[in-house]
Amino acid sequence: MNATAIRAGFLTSVQDLGRPGFRQFGVSLGGALDAHALRVANLLAGNDESAAGLEITFGGLRLRFSDDRIVAWGGGEFKARVGSTPLDAGHPALVRAGEEFSIEPPALGCRAWLAISGGIDVPLVLGSRAGDLRAGFGGIDGRPLRDSEQVPLGENTPRVKGLIDKLRSEQIGRWKPPHDWSNTAQRAPTLRYIRGADSDRFVNAARQSFSSESFFVSPDSDRMGIRLDGPQLERTEDVDLLSEAVAPGTVQVPPNGRPILLLNDCQTIGGYPKIAHVITVDLPITTQLCPGDRVRFTEISIRDAHALFLERERNLEQFRRGLESHFK
Amino acid sequence: MEITPLGDSALLIRVAENFDNAPEDALNKVLAAQRALESIKIPGVIEIAPAYTTVAMFYHPARMVDGGVPEHDLLGWLEQRIREALSNAPSDASRMETRSPIEIPVCYDPEFGFDLEEVAHRAGIDSKQVVDLHSGGEYRVHCLGFTGGFTFLGGLPKKLATPRRDVPRKEVPAGSVAIGGKQTGIYPIKSPGGWNVIGRTPRGLFDPKNNPPTLLRAGDRVRFRAISRDEFERSTS
Numbered sequence: 001m002n003a004t005a006i007r008a009g010f011l012t013s014v015q016d017l018g019r020p021g022f023r024q025f026g027v028s029l030g031g032a033l034d035a036h037a038l039r040v041a042n043l044l045a046g047n048d049e050s051a052a053g054l055e056i057t058f059g060g061l062r063l064r065f066s067d068d069r070i071v072a073w074g075g076g077e078f079k080a081r082v083g084s085t086p087l088d089a090g091h092p093a094l095v096r097a098g099e100e101f102s103i104e105p106p107a108l109g110c111r112a113w114l115a116i117s118g119g120i121d122v123p124l125v126l127g128s129r130a131g132d133l134r135a136g137f138g139g140i141d142g143r144p145l146r147d148s149e150q151v152p153l154g155e156n157t158p159r160v161k162g163l164i165d166k167l168r169s170e171q172i173g174r175w176k177p178p179h180d181w182s183n184t185a186q187r188a189p190t191l192r193y194i195r196g197a198d199s200d201r202f203v204n205a206a207r208q209s210f211s212s213e214s215f216f217v218s219p220d221s222d223r224m225g226i227r228l229d230g231p232q233l234e235r236t237e238d239v240d241l242l243s244e245a246v247a248p249g250t251v252q253v254p255p256n257g258r259p260i261l262l263l264n265d266c267q268t269i270g271g272y273p274k275i276a277h278v279i280t281v282d283l284p285i286t287t288q289l290c291p292g293d294r295v296r297f298t299e300i301s302i303r304d305a306h307a308l309f310l311e312r313e314r315n316l317e318q319f320r321r322g323l324e325s326h327f328k
Numbered sequence: 329m330e331i332t333p334l335g336d337s338a339l340l341i342r343v344a345e346n347f348d349n350a351p352e353d354a355l356n357k358v359l360a361a362q363r364a365l366e367s368i369k370i371p372g373v374i375e376i377a378p379a380y381t382t383v384a385m386f387y388h389p390a391r392m393v394d395g396g397v398p399e400h401d402l403l404g405w406l407e408q409r410i411r412e413a414l415s416n417a418p419s420d421a422s423r424m425e426t427r428s429p430i431e432i433p434v435c436y437d438p439e440f441g442f443d444l445e446e447v448a449h450r451a452g453i454d455s456k457q458v459v460d461l462h463s464g465g466e467y468r469v470h471c472l473g474f475t476g477g478f479t480f481l482g483g484l485p486k487k488l489a490t491p492r493r494d495v496p497r498k499e500v501p502a503g504s505v506a507i508g509g510k511q512t513g514i515y516p517i518k519s520p521g522g523w524n525v526i527g528r529t530p531r532g533l534f535d536p537k538n539n540p541p542t543l544l545r546a547g548d549r550v551r552f553r554a555i556s557r558d559e560f561e562r563s564t565s
Binding site (some may be wrong): 021024249269278303 | 332334335337338340347378386402472474475476477478534536539540541542
């Protein structure tokens with residue numbers, strides 16, 4: 001079964017949890033920039049958390065379904081609808097055969113993740129369905145979705161069919177996830193980080209500026225990274241390092257002193273010194289940053305970062321168990 | 329050996345110093361460390377990836393805890409396991425078996441080698457001598473990265489070292505063989521790039537439909553063979 005993208009929107013691509021395990025071959029992690037938002041949306045839609053969904057940048061998507069499906073979405077502040085009914089982030093909804101899911105440009109933030117029951121059924125490439133738009137493989141021919149294009153969907157599982165029957169009359173489930181998991185956009189956020197692997201390659205003033213001053217998102221930001229304008233971060237010496245691993249969340253500083261916060265499509269290795277690493281649980285906020293947005297940084301310990309990581313995973317597990325009753 | 333957190337889900341393990349003077353030694357240490365770390369099973373470890381003097385270990389904190397690791401000090405626990413694993417393993421992979429050298433055909437036609445003249449000019453030799461020097465040596469793959477399958481090779485004849493271009497090209501064609509500083513490399517897919525392009529190989533180096541997706545792996549020995557334009561066209565058709 002297929003859905004049809006009546007309008008593909010500004011930049012919409014197929015994403016799942018990415019392709020870990022291939023960094024030694026130079027293959028980026030990729031996948032949904034906010035993997036957590038996609039996991040939550042998948043669980044709400046009755047999927048395995050790793051199913052492929054759509055990453056929608058700046059909205060504008062209209063997707064028509066040819067059979068009944070459960071959908072759920074999360075991300076920035078968008079107005080979405082199933083048929084003519086408004087659908088808030090974080091709630092599962094029934095889209096009936098012939099109806100549309102539509103999403104307008106955002107009021108705050110820039111990206112949303114849409115999960116559809118059955119998942120998007122494009123071929124696995126290196127263990128993932130994620131579109132690597134830079135290298136041109138995975139997803140739909142390694143490129144963004146186009147207008148009028150068919151989106152292949154997997155089968156609804158029996159448990160999803162139970163939920164479809166349940167939502168037949170009210171259409172939208174009233175339950176939603178705890179915390180801010182489906183509404184991650186923040187105005188002028190403060191991001192928590194742990195000290196960079198090359199922190200001591202920066203002058204004191206640079207480290208101080210990084211943790212105390214504001215930075216602004218530059219327009220030349222994409223799925224690889226967010227470029228930041230603000231105080232120039234001066235290095236102790238003007239040499240690049242031998243390339244070594246970088247990861248989503250790494251804040252690296254090229255010779256021009258303007259930091260780049262790396263996201264999932266970042267290269268696997270890089271030679272710029274790393275001043276900080278934004279913690280995993282704060283990465284969802286970074287994926288909503290738009291050109292001109294203000295952001296600040298504050299340092300925490302790696303122990304605290306691990307504790308926050310573990311706490312979120314436990315909460316997600318609890319949420320997953322709590323959802324089971326809706327599928328019976 | 330220095331172990332540094334690369335965020336809350338990865339570590340950088342520095343196993344070699346002094347790369348400039350002993351690059352081959354660094355490569356052997358990195359490969360040995362990668363092998364040693366892959367052979368011990370640490371719960372929650374996702375992957376291990378080599379670079380020039382470091383090995384990166386990516387882990388999932390929650391899966392570590394599920395695997396029985398005490399959660400109050402994941403970092404300390406990991407560090408200890410890594411130090412144990414590396415102290416019990418040979419620190420040098422120079423005697424480990426490597427695959428026999430892999431030959432990469434390269435057409436050094438000026439139409440492919442946009443910067444061949446520039447490299448020759450800087451070296452104070454003519455382009456034919458550049459080709460002879462470049463295709464005369466044996467190289468080793470230090471790591472793959474930048475884009476899928478980009479191959480960083482050590483062993484470039486010193487005379488051919490050429491600084492990266494001031495302004496990177498927006499698009500370097502797939503298969504381009506290039507020189508960046510003291511290294512040579514191959515762009516497996518079309519991408520932006522700042523290295524000096526001296527030729528092009530018709531050989532496919534990256535295919536995501538295969539697993540592993542690359543022809544070359546860290547540690548491999550590589551030789552370049554100069555081919556004519558005719559042979560290039562025949563191998564791509």
